[in-house]
Amino acid sequence: MSKPKSPPRLSEAELSHLAARFKLLGEAMRLRILESVCHESHTVSEIVEMTGSTQANVSKHLALLANANILERHKEGQFVYYGLKDKLVLQLCALVRTQLQ
Amino acid sequence: MSKPKSPPRLSEAELSHLAARFKLLGEAMRLRILESVCHESHTVSEIVEMTGSTQANVSKHLALLANANILERHKEGQFVYYGLKDKLVLQLCALVRTQLQ
DNA sequence: TTGACATATCGCTATATAGTTATACATCTA
DNA sequence: TAGATGTATAACTATATAGCGATATGTCAA
Numbered sequence: 001m002s003k004p005k006s007p008p009r010l011s012e013a014e015l016s017h018l019a020a021r022f023k024l025l026g027e028a029m030r031l032r033i034l035e036s037v038c039h040e041s042h043t044v045s046e047i048v049e050m051t052g053s054t055q056a057n058v059s060k061h062l063a064l065l066a067n068a069n070i071l072e073r074h075k076e077g078q079f080v081y082y083g084l085k086d087k088l089v090l091q092l093c094a095l096v097r098t099q100l101q
Numbered sequence: 102m103s104k105p106k107s108p109p110r111l112s113e114a115e116l117s118h119l120a121a122r123f124k125l126l127g128e129a130m131r132l133r134i135l136e137s138v139c140h141e142s143h144t145v146s147e148i149v150e151m152t153g154s155t156q157a158n159v160s161k162h163l164a165l166l167a168n169a170n171i172l173e174r175h176k177e178g179q180f181v182y183y184g185l186k187d188k189l190v191l192q193l194c195a196l197v198r199t200q201l202q
Numbered sequence: 203t204t205g206a207c208a209t210a211t212c213g214c215t216a217t218a219t220a221g222t223t224a225t226a227c228a229t230c231t232a
Numbered sequence: 233t234a235g236a237t238g239t240a241t242a243a244c245t246a247t248a249t250a251g252c253g254a255t256a257t258g259t260c261a262a
Contacts (some may be wrong), residue, residue, distance in 0.1 A: 004187055011137055014198070019129040028116045038144050038146030044209060057251055059210055078208050078259040088200050092193060096122050097115070099189050145239060158221055160240055179238050181231040
């Protein structure tokens with residue numbers, strides 16, 4: 001009759017996926033990277049400059065975020081642009097921020 | 102005139118807090134614990150049984166979640182009950198789950 | 203071609219922490 | 233009291249990964 005307010009029970013796999021997702025957001029540098037591309041796509045070197053990290057480090061984080069389909073990646077000549085693909089993360093961040101006052 | 106749609110810029114401290122929050126949700130066992138208390142408070146031993154982990158491990162995770170004000174803790178005799186304090190985490194999980202299909 | 207620049211990857215170190223076992227601490231009951 | 237039960241903590245191991253320097257790969261321009 002009434003549909004249950006909360007999902008029945010999370011499977012092992014669902015829990016892992018969920019955790020993996022949150023874990024990706026659980027690094028300040030990755031949040032900084034997300035922030036830097038939240039309005040428009042940028043090249044790796046632009047993101048390096050915006051975040052103040054090293055090229056190798058940024059590149060690694062970008063790969064992680066892109067593999068998780070949070071960022072989209074497209075190449076233009078010798079440049080690679082990364083942009084926000086999963087807009088949901090913005091909502092997540094906003095939600096948590098209000099929580100943190 | 103128009104208020105900016107997104108916050109100006111996250112400070113170092115805000116980023117760290119945000120990341121710390123997400124990091125707490127980035128462990129399958131902690132999500133499992135949260136799931137076990139999302140409807141009603143339970144004692145540590147109940148949670149141990151529900152999650153299938155060890156008492157020491159559960160106790161440690163409970164402490165982390167309680168320190169972060171995600172769980173509330175109250176003692177009744179020799180029992181300690183943990184319950185969901187920050188209901189927002191349910192919304193977060195729900196949001197991410199829909200995202201994961 | 204060569205050199206300059208952009209990006210990705212490799213090998214490494216340092217650090218954080220999940221999980222374990224054993225033990226300490228707290229609270230009840232007999 | 234003493235013993236049983238519930239919870240927390242300490243010490244430890246194993247593992248994951250952030251960040252680094254060096255290098256490989258890819259793409260342009262001269």
